[in-house]
Amino acid sequence: MKEFKIASCQMDVVDDKNRNIHHAIELIKRASSNNADIITLPEMFNTPYDNNKFIENAEDEEASPTLDAMCQVAGKEEIYLQCGSIAEVDDDKIYNTAYLISPDGEIIAKHRKMHLFDIDCDTMKFTESDTLSAGDNITTVKTHLGRISLAICYDVRFNQMWTLMNENETDIVLLPGAFNKTTGPLHWETLLRARAIDNQFFVVATSPSQLDNPYYVAWGHSMIVDPWGNILANAKSSEEIIYSDLNPDLITSVREQIPILKNKRDDIYQTKYVKK
Numbered sequence: 001m002k003e004f005k006i007a008s009c010q011m012d013v014v015d016d017k018n019r020n021i022h023h024a025i026e027l028i029k030r031a032s033s034n035n036a037d038i039i040t041l042p043e044m045f046n047t048p049y050d051n052n053k054f055i056e057n058a059e060d061e062e063a064s065p066t067l068d069a070m071c072q073v074a075g076k077e078e079i080y081l082q083c084g085s086i087a088e089v090d091d092d093k094i095y096n097t098a099y100l101i102s103p104d105g106e107i108i109a110k111h112r113k114m115h116l117f118d119i120d121c122d123t124m125k126f127t128e129s130d131t132l133s134a135g136d137n138i139t140t141v142k143t144h145l146g147r148i149s150l151a152i153c154y155d156v157r158f159n160q161m162w163t164l165m166n167e168n169e170t171d172i173v174l175l176p177g178a179f180n181k182t183t184g185p186l187h188w189e190t191l192l193r194a195r196a197i198d199n200q201f202f203v204v205a206t207s208p209s210q211l212d213n214p215y216y217v218a219w220g221h222s223m224i225v226d227p228w229g230n231i232l233a234n235a236k237s238s239e240e241i242i243y244s245d246l247n248p249d250l251i252t253s254v255r256e257q258i259p260i261l262k263n264k265r266d267d268i269y270q271t272k273y274v275k276k
Helices: 017-033 051-057 065-077 154-159 159-166 183-201 249-257
Strands: 004-010 039-042 078-091 093-103 107-112 118-119 123-127 139-143 146-150 173-178 201-204 223-224 231-234 242-246
Touching: 004 017, 004 201, 004 223, 017 039, 017 065, 017 078, 017 123, 017 242, 039 154, 039 173, 051 078, 051 093, 065 093, 078 146, 078 173, 093 146, 093 173, 107 139, 107 146, 107 183, 154 159, 154 173, 159 183, 159 231, 173 183, 183 223, 223 242, 231 242
Parallel strands: 004 039, 039 078, 146 173, 173 201
Antiparallel strands: 004 242, 078 093, 093 107, 118 123, 139 146, 201 223, 223 231
């Protein structure tokens, strides 16, 4: 493993799938021109965050104009592309699915959001399960840049899942997410830093920008966090691309200084992965 550069593209998402796809390609090319090795996009980057819009814009993986475009640009730019997530239709179900594409333009990993966003706060109510189905699997893939795991938004609140990713020897978690203006200022940064500290790996979270729209306004504030919990790069509310150089040696250093994995009491508590 060697040091590499990552770019997180916090983009404006509008109610026009084709426009979103073309704009994502523009941002990807811009990040690639700045020598990024891995480029990330937001959760549901090609559609407004709305249950009806998920249905309208859902795509079959085998006939997906969004994925075709993403694979093509990843191969052309020769970069790893975590193309946020899209509404994936499979049989009669719709999933919130994130993909990782190789520099060869091939899909090498996919993650279906495991924890559906069903909340009812004082100022925000959203029920993803009205439309979406949950995924069942932990997603980790080995690349020449390290072991990469995928998670999506609300997954960040479930530390048990992150423990399992850590047991897969993960070096970096790529998390497309879309917290809102209620939960974002309260928990976004705290959760991202906590997951990085808990597991002593890098966390890269990519959000849509805080663009006003009639559906759902995201919090923005995309963030890159190191294994110490330090914020290496942080977006504000508007569209922007943030960058950071990630040094895998830092993971080894942190884990040697504070050997959490060695000090775990597996004789008392265990987190077991039951693959479905």
